[in-house]
Amino acid sequence: SAVISQKPSRDICQRGTSLTIQCQVDSQVTMMFWYRQQPGQSLTLIATANQGSEATYESGFVIDKFPISRPNLTFSTLTVSNMSPEDSSIYLCSGGQGQYTEAFFGQGTRLTVV
Amino acid sequence: AQSVTQLDSHVSVSEGTPVLLRCNYSSSYSPSLFWYVQHPNKGLQLLLKYTSAATLVKGINGFEAEFKKSETSFHLTKPSAHMSDAAEYFCVVSDPVGAGKSTFGDGTTLTVKP
Numbered sequence: 001s002a003v004i005s006q007k008p009s010r011d012i013c014q015r016g017t018s019l020t021i022q023c024q025v026d027s028q029v030t031m032m033f034w035y036r037q038q039p040g041q042s043l044t045l046i047a048t049a050n051q052g053s054e055a056t057y058e059s060g061f062v063i064d065k066f067p068i069s070r071p072n073l074t075f076s077t078l079t080v081s082n083m084s085p086e087d088s089s090i091y092l093c094s095g096g097q098g099q100y101t102e103a104f105f106g107q108g109t110r111l112t113v114v
Numbered sequence: 115a116q117s118v119t120q121l122d123s124h125v126s127v128s129e130g131t132p133v134l135l136r137c138n139y140s141s142s143y144s145p146s147l148f149w150y151v152q153h154p155n156k157g158l159q160l161l162l163k164y165t166s167a168a169t170l171v172k173g174i175n176g177f178e179a180e181f182k183k184s185e186t187s188f189h190l191t192k193p194s195a196h197m198s199d200a201a202e203y204f205c206v207v208s209d210p211v212g213a214g215k216s217t218f219g220d221g222t223t224l225t226v227k228p
Contacts, residue, residue: 031214042204043218092158096214101165102148103214107157 002027002095004106012112013083020079021109023093028073031096033103034066038089046091049076083113116141116207120219128227133192135222137205140186146208147188148216149179153201161203164188175199200226 003026013019023032032049047055047068055068070076080087090110094103121136139145149161162173169181179190188205205219 029214033215035218042220043216045215045217048215094214094216096208101214102146102160102163103208103216105150105158 002029002097002104004093004095004104006091006093006106006109008109009107010110010112012114015084015113017083018079018081019083019111020077021091021093023076023078023106025074025095025104029095029097029104030073032070032076033094033096034068034076034078035092035094036089037092037108043092046078049078080111083111085113087111088113116143116145116209116217118205118207118217118219120203120205120222122222123220124223124225126225126227127195129197130194133190133195133199133224135190135203135205135224137188137190137219138186139188139205139207141207143209147179147181148206148208149173149177149188149190150204150206151201152204152221158204161190195224195226197226197228200224 005024007022034046035043036046037043045058046061047057049055049068049070051070065081067079090108092108093106096103117140119138147164150158151161152158161177162171164171164181172178177192179188181188203222206216209215
C-alpha cells in the first residue's frame with residue numbers, strides 16, 4: 001500500500017488569499033485525486049490530477065478556483081484561490097494504483113478561512 | 115455513472131450488540147466497493163473491500179460485509195459493537211477503469227452506548 005503525505009496539515013487563512021496544498025506519495029501511483037470534505041459532510045471529488053496535463057474537474061469545480069498540478073507520478077499540488085469562508089473544509093489527496101484496488105488517502109489539510 | 119446511498123445517517127447501538135450499516139450502490143460497471151471509517155479529527159481508514167472475488171468480505175476489527183448483486187447492496191456488519199467503533203462510516207464505490215476514482219456515500223454516524 002502507498003503512504004500519502006500532505007502539507008500543511010492545517011492552516012488558517014485570510015479571505016482573498018490563496019493556499020497551495022502539497023501531496024507526496026511514497027511510490028508511483030497511476031491516478032491521483034483531490035477531494036473536499038466540508039464540515040459534517042461526506043467527501044466530494046474535486047478533480048483527477050493528470051500527470052503532465054491539465055486536471056479533469058468534476059461538475060461544480062473549475063480550474064481558476066482550484067488549479068492543480070501533477071509534475072510526476074508521486075507529487076501533486078492543489079491551490080485554493082481567492083479564498084472565502086465557504087472554502088473552509090478538509091482537503092484530501094488520494095492515489096490509486098490500478099483496477100479493482102482501493103484508493104489511499106492522505107490525512108487531509110484542514111483549512112479555515114477567516 | 116456510479117452512486118452510493120447509505121440508508122441511515124445515524125445508527126445507535128449498545129455495546130455488545132450487533133451493528134448493521136446499510137449501503138446500496140449503482141454502477142455501470144462491475145463495481146469495486148469499500149467501507150472506510152473516519153474517527154473524529156482522524157484520517158480515513160479502509161475497513162474492507164470487495165473487488166469481484168468472494169461475496170462475503172472480512173475486514174479489520176471484526177467487521178464484514180456481503181455483496182449482493184441482486185439487491186445492489188453492500189451492508190456492513192459486526193456481531194458485537196465496541197465503544198471504540200463509534201465513528202463515521204463511508205460506503206464507497208470505485209470506478210474500476212479510473213483506478214481509485216471514488217464516489218462516497220453521505221456517511222453513517224455510529225454511536226455506541228455503554
